[in-house]
Amino acid sequence: MSEHTPTTVPLEETGHPRRWLILSILTLSLVQVVASVSSMNLALPAIQGALDASASELVWINAAYALVLAAILLPAGALGDRFGRKGALLIGLGIILVGALAGASSGSAGQIVLWRCIMGIGAGLVMPATLSILTTVFPAHERSRAIAIWAGFAGAGGALGILSAGLLLEYFWWGSIFFVNVPIAVLLFVLVVTVVPTSRDTLGHPLDPVGSVLSAAALGSLVFGLIQGPEYGWSHGGIIAAFVAAAILGVAWVRFENRQEHPMLDPGLFRIRRFGLGSLGIGVAFAVMFGMFFGLAQYMQFVLGYSALETALRTLPFAASMVFISPTGPKLAARFGVRTVIGGGLMVTATGMVGLALLDGSSGYVHVVSSLCVASAGMALAFPAATEAIVTSLPQDKAGVASAVNDTTREVGAAVGIALLGSLLTSGYRDSIGDGFDALPPQAAEAARDSMGAALHVAASAPEALRPGLVAVARGAFADGYSLAMLVGAAMLVTVSAVVIRWFPRG
Numbered sequence: 410m411s412e413h414t415p416t417t418v419p420l421e422e423t424g425h426p427r428r429w430l431i432l433s434i435l436t437l438s439l440v441q442v443v444a445s446v447s448s449m450n451l452a453l454p455a456i457q458g459a460l461d462a463s464a465s466e467l468v469w470i471n472a473a474y475a476l477v478l479a480a481i482l483l484p485a486g487a488l489g490d491r492f493g494r495k496g497a498l499l500i501g502l503g504i505i506l507v508g509a510l511a512g513a514s515s516g517s518a519g520q521i522v523l524w525r526c527i528m529g530i531g532a533g534l535v536m537p538a539t540l541s542i543l544t545t546v547f548p549a550h551e552r553s554r555a556i557a558i559w560a561g562f563a564g565a566g567g568a569l570g571i572l573s574a575g576l577l578l579e580y581f582w583w584g585s586i587f588f589v590n591v592p593i594a595v596l597l598f599v600l601v602v603t604v605v606p607t608s609r610d611t612l613g614h615p616l617d618p619v620g621s622v623l624s625a626a627a628l629g630s631l632v633f634g635l636i637q638g639p640e641y642g643w644s645h646g647g648i649i650a651a652f653v654a655a656a657i658l659g660v661a662w663v664r665f666e667n668r669q670e671h672p673m674l675d676p677g678l679f680r681i682r683r684f685g686l687g688s689l690g691i692g693v694a695f696a697v698m699f700g701m702f703f704g705l706a707q708y709m710q711f712v713l714g715y716s717a718l719e720t721a722l723r724t725l726p727f728a729a730s731m732v733f734i735s736p737t738g739p740k741l742a743a744r745f746g747v748r749t750v751i752g753g754g755l756m757v758t759a760t761g762m763v764g765l766a767l768l769d770g771s772s773g774y775v776h777v778v779s780s781l782c783v784a785s786a787g788m789a790l791a792f793p794a795a796t797e798a799i800v801t802s803l804p805q806d807k808a809g810v811a812s813a814v815n816d817t818t819r820e821v822g823a824a825v826g827i828a829l830l831g832s833l834l835t836s837g838y839r840d841s842i843g844d845g846f847d848a849l850p851p852q853a854a855e856a857a858r859d860s861m862g863a864a865l866h867v868a869a870s871a872p873e874a875l876r877p878g879l880v881a882v883a884r885g886a887f888a889d890g891y892s893l894a895m896l897v898g899a900a901m902l903v904t905v906s907a908v909v910i911r912w913f914p915r916g
Contacts, residue, residue: 425546427604432547432555434600435539436562438498441505441593442532444570446475446699446823448586449525450706451574451717455583456521457862464835464860466518468636471703472827473522476632477529478536479820480625483674486537486814487616494538495607501534502598509590524587533820540815544800545608553739556800557793560735569728571706575721617673620666624673627658628821635828639835674814678803683747686913687798688818690751693905694758694788694795695822697898700830701765701784704891709777711861712770712884726778727785734789742794748913751798752906754791758784759902766895770884830894835860837890846879861887 425431453467462470489497505528512524540559547555577585634651641648666672679685709720742750761784768776799815839858846854846864849871857864857879864883868876 425606428546428551428555431605432543432558434597434605435543436559437593438502438535438597438601439539439559440562440569441590441597442478442536444573445505445528445532445590446471446478447570447702448574449474450702451571451710451721452578452583452586453707454710454862455578455717456518457860458866459583460516460518460521462518465637465639466522467860468703468828468831468835470518470521470525471831472632472636472824474525474529474532475699475820475824475827476629477526478532479817479824480628481530481533481621482537482817482820483624483814484616484618484621485533486541486817487621487673489534489538489541490609491616493607493609494542495601495605497534498538498542498601498605499598501531501536501538502594502601504528504531504534505590506531506594506598509587509594512587513584515584515587528590536820540796540800542605542608546606553793553797554736556797557736557739560738560793560796562732571702571724572721572728575716575718578717617666617669617671620662620669620673623658623662623665627655627662628824630655630658632824632828635825635832639832639839678814681802682912682914683798684802684814686909687751687795687802688814689905690755690791690795690909691799691815692818692822693901694755694791695819696826696829697758697762697902698784698788698826699823700826700894700898701762703827703831704834704894705765705777705781707861708768708887708891711865712887713772713774713777723774723778724781727781730782730785731789734786735793738790738793739797741790742797746915747794747798748910748915750794751791751913752910754787754789754794755902755906755909757787758791759787759899759906761785761787762895762899762902766892766899768891769888770881772888826898830898833894833897834887834890837893838886839890841889842882842886846882848875849879857883 449471453462453471456462456470457467485497485501508524508528508531512521512528515521515524540556543555543559544552573589574586577589630651634648634655637651638645638648663676666674666676679688705724706720709715709723710717715723738750738754761780761782764776764780764783768780796815799818838861842858842864844854846857846867849857849867853867853870857867861883864886865880868879868883871879
């Protein structure tokens with residue numbers, strides 16, 4: 410090299426010159442993916458009225474997207490590592506665009522489920538690419554801050570999805586929940602092409618199709634059992650078979666991956682306590698968060714009587730609290746330790762869940778919003794610290810796998826949370842409503858037991874003298890079901906908080 414050749418600071422030390430613009434593009438892509446999970450919560454009452462969907466179909470409509478997204482995140486992250494993360498991001502945006510166009514014109518609950526699954530495939534390509542690109546364009550000294558911003562918007566995206574859905578449903582039909590993705594996906598596609606750089610795994614590890622199929626099948630069996638349990642009965646042979654299949658497939662996946670030289674995800678990574686406990690904390694927190702939103706959107710419309718837009722506006726404090734508090738997480742982690750911030754954040758979130766569990770058929774908005782803000786503050790502390798613990802546990806060449814695991818735990822949590830807590834809500838509602846509608850013809854009483862929306866429809870058609878009592882019974886039963894779900898969610902958070910505080914490394 411000539412002595413006159415100028416020296417330059419390596420890019421990994423200075424970061425990409427447009428990294429903050431790139432972060433905004435990646436964050437918007439992430440928000441679109443996360444918002445598509447929560448926005449459907451607000452549309453469920455409208456879809457139920459328009460398409461006569463059952464309680465089980467409503468859970469499937471909501472869970473299908475998160476289920477497919479969770480199932481393909483790991484193989485999608487590996488594909489991005491192998492062939493280029495920018496390309497994976499662009500293909501994912503294209504698939505979301507197609508699914509959104511078709512989903513907006515669905516004529517049945519089954520069609521909605523189908524197109525939600527297609528969009529989940531696209532989201533599975535987009536989500537891991539955002540975090541893995543982020544980790545390559547920021548230098549080490551700025552990465553924690555960038556990850557905190559990313560994680561804050563990942564959490565706030567749930568509330569932002571509900572807000573956008575409320576605005577759309579106020580003026581348009583339920584299909585607008587799908588169609589709004591079209592202009593956003595087009596804009597993001599152009600921005601990614603022109604601004605975002607690509608990166609890939611420099612080691613060129615092979616793909617793992619068998620491991621991908623086994624993990625997807627195990628997760629699908631688990632979620633099927635959780636969603637259909639209240640419909641068929643928890644002792645039904647098909648439900649028991651689904652849970653047994655999930656366990657067998659999960660064990661088969663672990664054993665197969667342990668024998669591979671280059672597995673899609675090495676199960677041994679979860680023995681790294683920062684990696685494993687960070688994943689556990691995020692997964693359970695997302696399960697509770699999306700289970701919370703699944704029931705809350707219906708509670709505020711069916712029980713409190715708000716419109717879709719009024720409901721959306723009343724969830725804004727959750728997003729504001731998340732965005733405002735999440736940047737303080739890294740500072741607190743530096744002072745008090747990551748373990749304390751994750752464990753403490755989960756415990757604060759559990760306190761908010763207990764507040765929501767105390768809702769009844771006559772609770773007001775002040776009770777709702779105060780509990781929401783407490784839960785949001787806890788999540789805003791836990792998410793960034795847990796995310797950084799995961800992505801900094803693996804080498805840079807495995808940024809896609811680390812980010813995919815981070816994303817997978819979120820979406821597995823979302824799918825399982827919607828399925829588990831949604832099923833508990835349904836079971837609690839049906840147990841609580843009991844014979845409250847038995848004064849009506851048997852067919853009407855059976856319809857009322859299926860779902861809250863059906864119960865209100867039946868009550869509206871009942872003799873005028875019976876209507877107030879029937880509505881009060883239905884609202885009280887829904888509140889009881891929601892309380893059951895939130896109590897279970899709080900117990901999950903307390904348990905994981907104790908595990909993190911006990912075993913997460915002090916360093």
